[in-house]
Amino acid sequence: MPTNKTFDYLNEELQRLQREGMYRIPAVWSGASGPWMETGGRRLLQLSSNNYLGFTGHPDIQAAAIEAIRQYGSGSGSVRTITGTLGIHDELERELADFKGTEAALVFQSGFTTNQGALASLLGPDELVISDELNHASIIDGIRLTKAERGIFAHKDMDQLERRLKENDGRKRAFIVTDGVFSMDGDIAPLPAIVELAEKYGAYVYVDDAHASGVLGRNGKGSTDHFNLHGRVHVQVGTLSKAVGVVGGYAAGADVLKRYLIHKARPFLFSTSHPPAVAAACLAAIRLLRHSQPLIDRLWNNASFFRSRLQEEGFDTGGSETPIVPVLIGKPDRTAEFSRLLMQEGVYAQGIVYPTVAMDKGRVRCIVTAAHTKDDLAFAVDKLVAVGKRTGVLQ
Incomplete structure (x- = not known):
């Protein structure tokens, strides 16, 4: 018979995580996502949100969600392949494919399930998958x-990628998989070189644009557009939960890819479809992106300002070249302490530690948005410098 000691071994592991600086409980926030947010009665400058363009509070997106509830109700009532494909879902996928410049697009419940569903469907014993280590x-x-x-x-x-392709020598169908923007370091994949190697060796290219959608390319079309590689990237996946400001994921590419995933991708097949309000909000956001280049330009201007100021102060921002700007600290316990002290100073920037990154590569990952003002970012730099000197990160 179970007792209250059944899970003592779990508690032992949690205690180890606490000792090593890898334990955290999610903060509970009051109000909407934005550049300043409140938790525990304190108003903090937010530097950990993926709300790159501030779309989560956009009135057009909110209005679209409300109207969809009136028209379709609160839920879809089924998986997509039974009665769960409503008009709003179909409209979203058509608009998303047109925006991405592909024949078709298929929407999943999240970016995570998109990768699970697409990769598990496309890769089998006859395939070789070659993946970037990060x-x-x-x-x-x-x-x-x-x-x-x-x-x-x-x-x-x-x-190293080319050596692996050479070793395969056409023996198996090869897929090269990479992030478009790497989420922990904020650097951009060398997609043109990857595509050239893929074409040289007859491989497929699969790009995850989670942090590139709405950020890279014309009007945020992603890394394929950023490098003008249309028609040369076979699978483009991404999220609808970061710059797009809602929730979900997508796979965009050839129409045959969409039809195949409809039949094979288990997260798509066995999960109830998005509530109509979510699909309508995503649709409104994609339409807004078509006219959002000035907002994207502001995002990049903010990111350059913030990164330059940090580097001038002596911080190591790694290979960052996007609005993801890590401040490298080191071991997990030191990183957790830096993040905690920063919060005391009025800035929320989450510490990222092992196993998400290497044991000695802990960092406070700062994410700049278009909603931040220069004054916000200058305030953040001042507080980062103060904590950096207090902890010895800066001399």
């Missing part, structure tokens, strides 16, 4: 669900 956890987990032969290449190391 790809997102959803890619890693998606690959683990397959029986494909697996290879990893060092981060953005094109020589």
Whole structure:
């Protein structure tokens, strides 16, 4: 018979995480996502949100969600393949495909389930998948669900990628999988070089644009558009929960890819479709993106200002070249302490530690948005400097 000691071993592991600076309980926030948010009665400058363009509070997106509830109700009532594909879902996918410049797009419940569903469907014993070592956890987990032969290449190391393709020598269908923007370091994949190697060796290219959708490319069309590689990237996946400001994921590409995933992707097949309000909000956001280049330009201007100021002060921001700006600290306990002291100073920037990053590569990951003002960012730099000097990160 179970007792209250049944899970003592779990508590022991949690205590270890606490000792090593890897334990955290999610903060509970009052009000909507924005540049300043409140938790525990304190108003903090928010530097950990993925709300790149401030779309979560956009009136047009909110109005679309409300109207969809009136028209369709609160839920879809079924999975997509039974009665859960409503007009608003179909409209969203058509608009998303047109925006991405692909034949078709399929929407999933989240970016994570998109990678799980797409990779598990496309990769089998006859395939070789070659993945960048710093790809997102959803890619890693998606690959683990397959029986494909697996290879990893060092981060953005094109020589190592080519060696792996040479070793395959056409023996198996090869898929090269990469993030468009790497979420922990804020750097951009060398997509043109990847595409050239793929074409040289007859491989498929699969790009996860979770942090590139709404950020890179004309009007936020993503990394394929950023590098003008339309028609040369076979699978584009991404989220609808970061710059788009709602929730969900998508896979965009050829029409045959969409039809295949409808029949094979288990998260799509066995999950109830998005509530109509979510689909309508995503649709409104995609339409807004078509006219949002000035907002995206402001995002990039803010990111450049913030990164430059941090580097001038002596912080190590790694290879950041996007609105993701990590401040490298080191070991988990030191990183957790830095983040805690920063919060005391009025800035919320989450510490990212092992196993998300290497044990000695803990960082406070700062994410700049278009909703931040220059005064907001200058305030953040001042507080980062104060904590940096207090902790010895800065001399």
